[in-house]
Amino acid sequence: MTKKTKTADNSAVSGENQSLKTRQLIDDQYKSFLEDFQGIAYRMDPHWKPVFFHGAVKQITGYGENDLLNLKPDWYDIVHPDDLPELKQKYQSREFRKPGFKAQREYRILTKKGNQRWINDSIQSVFDESGNLVFIEGVIFDLTERKLAEERLRKSEAKYRELSEQLAETNNLKDLLLDVITHDLRNAAGNIFGFTSLLKELNPNLEFVNNIESSSLALLNVIDNASTLAKISAGEKIDMFPLDLTETLKDSLEEFGPMNGKGMVEIKARLQEKLMVKANPIISQVFKNYVSNAIKYAFEGLLVIVEAYKEEDHVKVTVKDFGTTILEENRKIIFERRVTLDRSRKLGSGLGLAIVKKIADIHDAEVWVEPNHPTGNIFCLRIKAMD
Incomplete structure (x- = not known):
């Protein structure tokens, strides 16, 4: 054998060894990939007889790879009976046997223990050079957790949709009840006011008639x-009028007249004259709530000061008390629904200041509370002044 021939043979052996090493490396990498692969890679013959299964076969199906290879007659054995007709129709159609066919389906299988699992099955058809279907290959992933989460979400949505419908129906009944009550009360209060006005004309000096008249007028208000307030709660617009806040404040404070200077509390009013704003008379509820809270929760000070004045292009109203100062972290949340800071006194439902906030919002006004000195609180309202 010549030296040249030996060299050629050595080169061939070396090349073959290198090829074997490369194939071994590829095989090792493929096995490593399959060990970490969370799905199933598979191949079927044209009649859906399994050729191989690799990957998380046991974790998803409960069967070993050899179990699936020996299934008789085919893969369809473990497909859920309810999903099988549609799957067969799709995968046995003419489209399935055309070159370039690819499809993705979500369906259920039954594991070896009979448990139901959802899978995503992505497949493609592979053809030879003559256009004949050679095999089907695909990848399967477990969708069970996702499907269970979607089902829980659907049930939750259905539940809350039903609750929402019930709430809407309740709100409609509430609105109807409010309409009936206000209509009937208005008629009764209107009749009382009309008769007392007539009695007043006949007997102008009877004090109790004057009291009935003022009380019936207050009831109408x-x-x-x-x-x-029902319209505001429903987010509806309300009518706005030119309003003198000074006069509105004076009228509001009259309701607290029996308490003022009678040893219960002293209310001092420092009101700038003619403070015109565009507002609804409901804004008086802001001041009444402020003063009422000052009396209820700050009785230690026995003094409430109400001030109103022009501040640039706004009107500012403040109600000062000298009781216990509200902590800084609570100064915003007290305007939320059903928040009361001192439940031991049981003096209210926690709705008052939430109503104040709603009334302020619909007037594009601001409400807040800040500390008074040396102790107590200042409840504030700022609203745009009329030009």
Whole structure:
């Protein structure tokens, strides 16, 4: 054998060894990939007889790779009976046997223990050079957790949709009830007011007639306010009028007259004259709530000061008390629904300041509370002044 021939043979052996090493490396990498692969890679013959299964076969199906290879007659054995007709129709159609066919389906299988699992099955058809279907290959991933989460979400959505419908129906009934009550109360209060006005003309000096007249008028205002508050709660617009806040404050403070200077509390009013704003009369509820809270929760000071004045292009109203100062972290949340800071006194439902916030919002006004000195609180309202 010549030296040249030996060299050629050595080169051939060396090349073959290198090829074997490369194939071994590829095989090792493929096995490593399959060990970490969370799905199933598979191949079927044209009649859906399994050729191989690799990957998380046991974790997803409960079967070993050899179990699936020996399934008789085919893969369809483990497909859920409810999903099988549609799957067969799709995968045995003419489209399935055309070159370039690819499809993706979500369906259920039954594991070896009979448990139901959802899978995503992505497949493609592979053809030879003559256009004959050679095999089907694909990848399967487990969708069970996702499907269970979607089902829980659907049930939750259905539940809350039903609750929402019930709430809407309740709100409609509430609105109807409010309309009936306010209508009937207005009629009764209107009749009382009309008769007392007539009695007043006949007997102008009877004090109790004057009291009945003023009380019936106050009741009519309460009814109007209830209707307006219902509109505000529903997010509806309310009518706005030119309003003198000074006069509105004076009228509001009259309700606290029996308490003022009678040893219960002293209310001092420092009001700038003619403070015109565009507002609904319901804004008086802001001041009444402020003063009422000052009396209820700050009785230690026995003094409430109400001030109103022009501040650039706004009107500012403040109600000062000298009781216990509200902590800084609570100064915003007290305007939220059903928040009361001192439940031991049981003096309210926690709705008052939430109503104040709603009334302020619909007027594009601001409400807040800040500390008074040396102790107590200052409840504030700022609203745009009329030009």
